[in-house]
Amino acid sequence: MIMADVAIKLEGKSRRSLLDDVKALLPEGNLSLCLTCGLCSSGCPATGLEGMDPRKFLRMLVLGLDEEILKSDWPWMCTMCQRCVYVCPMKIDIPQLIFNVRGARPRDERPKGIRNSCDVAVASESCSAMGTPVEDFKFVVNDVLAEYREAQPEFADMQAPIDKVGAEFFINQNSREPMMEPDEMVPLWKILHLAEVDWTYGSRAWAAENYCLFLADAKNWEHLVRKKAEMATELGCKTYLNTE
Amino acid sequence: MPKWIREGKLKPSSEWNKDLKIKFTVQDPCQIVRKSFGDKIADDFRFAIAQAVGEENIAEMYPNKSNNYCCGGGGGFLQSGFKDQRLEYGRLKDEQIKQSGAQYCIAGCHNCHAQIHELSHHYGGNYQVVHFWTILALSLGILGPNERTYLGDDLKDVNVFHPESALY
Numbered sequence: 001m002i003m004a005d006v007a008i009k010l011e012g013k014s015r016r017s018l019l020d021d022v023k024a025l026l027p028e029g030n031l032s033l034c035l036t037c038g039l040c041s042s043g044c045p046a047t048g049l050e051g052m053d054p055r056k057f058l059r060m061l062v063l064g065l066d067e068e069i070l071k072s073d074w075p076w077m078c079t080m081c082q083r084c085v086y087v088c089p090m091k092i093d094i095p096q097l098i099f100n101v102r103g104a105r106p107r108d109e110r111p112k113g114i115r116n117s118c119d120v121a122v123a124s125e126s127c128s129a130m131g132t133p134v135e136d137f138k139f140v141v142n143d144v145l146a147e148y149r150e151a152q153p154e155f156a157d158m159q160a161p162i163d164k165v166g167a168e169f170f171i172n173q174n175s176r177e178p179m180m181e182p183d184e185m186v187p188l189w190k191i192l193h194l195a196e197v198d199w200t201y202g203s204r205a206w207a208a209e210n211y212c213l214f215l216a217d218a219k220n221w222e223h224l225v226r227k228k229a230e231m232a233t234e235l236g237c238k239t240y241l242n243t244e
Numbered sequence: 245m246p247k248w249i250r251e252g253k254l255k256p257s258s259e260w261n262k263d264l265k266i267k268f269t270v271q272d273p274c275q276i277v278r279k280s281f282g283d284k285i286a287d288d289f290r291f292a293i294a295q296a297v298g299e300e301n302i303a304e305m306y307p308n309k310s311n312n313y314c315c316g317g318g319g320g321f322l323q324s325g326f327k328d329q330r331l332e333y334g335r336l337k338d339e340q341i342k343q344s345g346a347q348y349c350i351a352g353c354h355n356c357h358a359q360i361h362e363l364s365h366h367y368g369g370n371y372q373v374v375h376f377w378t379i380l381a382l383s384l385g386i387l388g389p390n391e392r393t394y395l396g397d398d399l400k401d402v403n404v405f406h407p408e409s410a411l412y
Contacts (some may be wrong), residue, residue: 073326076320077326082279111320113324114320155386187379187381189373195254208354211320214319
């Protein structure tokens, strides 16, 4: 058991506000169902970071220690992986609470790296957190494709379509590969070619990542998801395949 | 991909690993397994991996599948600036991988790939992390010399497709 360095002091009547917000999430947000069994904490890799763990986080919410919770960076060290709720006998949705606590911080005080990745994606036609322009993406894909068709004649007919109307699968692409390690895109293309899969990238909104979700910026999270869905719908694709 | 293997559209062979006996462990992606499709897709994933590397060469982590631990690359942790805490979070994953005895960890997600790659260096585990499609392409005999960035020296020269196209 890892103990915090500083004891938490309870001062008279609790100041409830985060708890009230949480109640709107019933039944998953019903914190009074918590048995304090600690299954969440015992299987959480974030237990011990910043002197915090999931059970303690819940108890602090119940006690109305909003200020201390909002001050802690721990909600940014929980990855919302949902292992805690998977093992919780009462199915209390701790990751949803983490998301809400992240969102309760003023936007400009949330971690800069995540915020920038969200902002860049929102401003990008590609929805790319690296801001990769549409033209660069098209160029890299076509350039790498041409190179492999020539070097590996068995794949002379291989396709890496962009904006193919009516393709069965819309496949998204993490920005890292086209920009930093383009050869890493090729094995998947080859596999799709061999399996005769009818697929396409989109010229717009092709990027897979969505940091606005992690930033707990629900409006921009939805904005990015909609842009991607619209692109796939516009092309008449049946399935959106997320490679993330 | 498991579906395409079952339908016979893809015909991987694990022959390349019969004597090498290189062991592969599986990082079940939280989003795809626990949060979306459950153990069924984790089992499907293992079916495909077994076709590519040989069933006897899968070295499981425990716990796994829906009970698997997050590696610490998710939720924006890689971008949040809390590097020391992220590596501490990942210590559990590093220990699991080491205990599996595997030389390779197959990751199904880019965040896992980046985090586990860093864990291997940071804690000196010297295991490799790969996307499944790299290993599937290897087992199909179509993985070229320039598509092996994340393979270790043990696999750089195995089953190379068009070796003459190497850029180095």
